[in-house]
Amino acid sequence: MINQDRLINTFFELVKMDSPTGGEHHVAEYLTTKLRALGFQTRMDALLNLTAFLPGKGAPILLSAHMDSVPPCHGIQPRIVDGVIQSDGTTILGGDDRVGVAAILEALTVIHENHLPHPPVEIAFTAQEEPGLIGSTALDCSQFKAQWGVVFDYGDPVGKIILSAPGTWNMDITITGRAAHAGGEPEKGINAIAVAVEAISQFQVGRLDAETTANVGMIQGGVARNVVPETCTVTAETRSLRQTKLERQKKTMVRAFERAAKKHRAKLDIQLKHAYPLFRLPARAPIVQHVSAALERIGRAPLLGVAGGGSDANVFNARGIACVVVSMGVENVHTTKEFVPVSELVKTAELALEVTRSV
Numbered sequence: 001m002i003n004q005d006r007l008i009n010t011f012f013e014l015v016k017m018d019s020p021t022g023g024e025h026h027v028a029e030y031l032t033t034k035l036r037a038l039g040f041q042t043r044m045d046a047l048l049n050l051t052a053f054l055p056g057k058g059a060p061i062l063l064s065a066h067m068d069s070v071p072p073c074h075g076i077q078p079r080i081v082d083g084v085i086q087s088d089g090t091t092i093l094g095g096d097d098r099v100g101v102a103a104i105l106e107a108l109t110v111i112h113e114n115h116l117p118h119p120p121v122e123i124a125f126t127a128q129e130e131p132g133l134i135g136s137t138a139l140d141c142s143q144f145k146a147q148w149g150v151v152f153d154y155g156d157p158v159g160k161i162i163l164s165a166p167g168t169w170n171m172d173i174t175i176t177g178r179a180a181h182a183g184g185e186p187e188k189g190i191n192a193i194a195v196a197v198e199a200i201s202q203f204q205v206g207r208l209d210a211e212t213t214a215n216v217g218m219i220q221g222g223v224a225r226n227v228v229p230e231t232c233t234v235t236a237e238t239r240s241l242r243q244t245k246l247e248r249q250k251k252t253m254v255r256a257f258e259r260a261a262k263k264h265r266a267k268l269d270i271q272l273k274h275a276y277p278l279f280r281l282p283a284r285a286p287i288v289q290h291v292s293a294a295l296e297r298i299g300r301a302p303l304l305g306v307a308g309g310g311s312d313a314n315v316f317n318a319r320g321i322a323c324v325v326v327s328m329g330v331e332n333v334h335t336t337k338e339f340v341p342v343s344e345l346v347k348t349a350e351l352a353l354e355v356t357r358s359v
């Protein structure tokens with residue numbers, strides 16, 4: 001029932017519209033027109049999050065994908081080479097996440113033109129997902145009645161169901177010591193870089209266990225070789241699939257900086273931001289069963305998995321809507337080598353159709 005040519009055409013139209021984070025209006029307006037033609041009532045908020053509603057019979061379902069892309073994403077020129085959709089190599093493709101958007105739209109079009117029975121359908125096409133779920137975090141989720149949903153936003157071949165994704169603490173640390181001549185009177189200085197290094201040496205980075213990671217991503221400080229550096233800034237994060245571990249690791253990292261700063265009488269400023277909450281659904285959760293059955297109907301074996309990063313599903317789950325994330329066959333995301341096979345684009349639309357229509 002999926003119309004492959006129409007689907008490819010929609011996907012091409014979508015990626016040809018520039019949609020950087022914060023500049024999603026072309027895509028949002030295009031989708032508003034399309035959804036209204038399919039009978040949806042639509043709403044757009046100040047951040048350009050687009051929500052849409054179609055009445056139906058049964059338990060409402062939320063379908064979601066994000067509209068923004070990471071750079072370089074201006075002037076995307078999609079093309080098909082040997083059954084694979086790619087960019088011209090100067091930009092990303094935008095398959096993350098407009099494969100999800102196009103697949104949902106195609107599924108809704110098929111339901112509309114064939115008068116297929118369906119539950120109430122609720123759509124969240126979010127803005128500003130890429131820099132850290134900004135759109136979904138600001139979204140008024142009280143407009144949704146759905147208690148379950150599917151977020152189309154994962155890379156592997158169609159078949160994967162993400163049940164769990166980590167929560168994250170972001171840390172921006174500024175150490176202020178005292179500048180001094182490095183050769184003449186170093187004892188008058190407080191070396192902010194040395195304080196940072198001492199702190200960082202007190203905790204583990206990388207994979208801490210199967211569920212928890214930590215990273216120091218950036219460190220900046222100093223002005224010249226012969227000056228004791230007055231300031232040093234450190235950008236760090238920790239992620240975990242378990243709340244207790246996440247909090248424990250955050251505390252360990254914060255304490256290490258506090259101790260080192262105190263010892264050397266440096267000033268310390270730590271900005272902590274809970275980037276997004278973690279989520280964990282059990283394999284027996286109704287939405288997992290629902291999506292697994294849909295995958296089996298389209299001939300794909302469901303594969304349950306865990307994500308290493310957040311998506312809008314983290315936000316929806318935190319707001320009480322049990323959402324899984326599904327894979328769409330997009331590879332090399334966030335690079336100019338991003339691609340999606342036509343067959344996976346079609347499978348993603350088939351999946352969107354099967355999770356949405358009543359069976």
Ligand SMILES: [Zn+2]
Nearest residue numbers: 066096097153
């Ligand atoms: Zn994405």
